[in-house]
Amino acid sequence: MTILMQKEFEKLKKGILTLSALVEESVNRSVKAVMERNEGLAKSVIESDNEIDSMEIDVEEECLKILALHQPVAADLRFIVAVLKINNDLERVGDLAVNICERALPLTRFPVLKAPFGLPEMGQKVRLMVKKSLDALVNVDEDAAEEVCRMDDDVDNINRDMYAKVTEHLQAKPQDAEALLHLLSISRQLERIGDHATNIAQDVIYLIRGEIIRHQGLDSSSEAQ
Secondary structure, eight states: OOHHHHHHHHHHHHHHHHHHHHHHHHHHHHHHHHHHTOHHHHHHHHHTHHHHHHHHHHHHHHHHHHHHHHOOOHHHHHHHHHHHHHHHHHHHHHHHHHHHHHHHHHHTTSOOOOSOOSHHHHHHHHHHHHHHHHHHHHHTOHHHHHHHHHHHHHHHHHHHHHHHHHHHHHHHOGGGHHHHHHHHHHHHHHHHHHHHHHHHHHHHHHHHHSSOOTTSOTTTTTTTO
């Protein structure tokens, strides 16, 4: 690798890590805005989305520049491909955090529903998935990435259980319908953030193993290796 190419790779790494930090903070604030019914916090997440979008474009352009000028191969090419995919997932996570806040704002008009919904647990798990997937990227940690992939089923189960509990509550108290719809939407957005965190973790595994594991078991590469 030439000195120029190495500098551009370092710039790219810095860019994707900075974007990761912004997106992780956006997710954390969006969940907090819901739990605390914090209108100001929700608005700040929505307003910060332009910064995430701009940085996502910068990272993509840097990847394309390296591909065009240096034509990387082997592990270097794999890194660029992984960054391009992770970059896209990060931008989508930022959008979903905004969607959560757009639902959090009208929720502030309603009293807190005293029902056994799993939203706090789900929010905590999704935040952890995002953190672990990005830690796996920073540390090139296959074990952490695999842990994120396993956590996805837990989030999916909570989301399904949330729908069942909301349906039950709606039958008992139809006057809560509007607030319940907002809660269901938030649950769905959180579940999708979990999916994107899983995508990032799978891309980290691809970066390490050189094998795409989507739609496969985590240990699918063991025979090949």
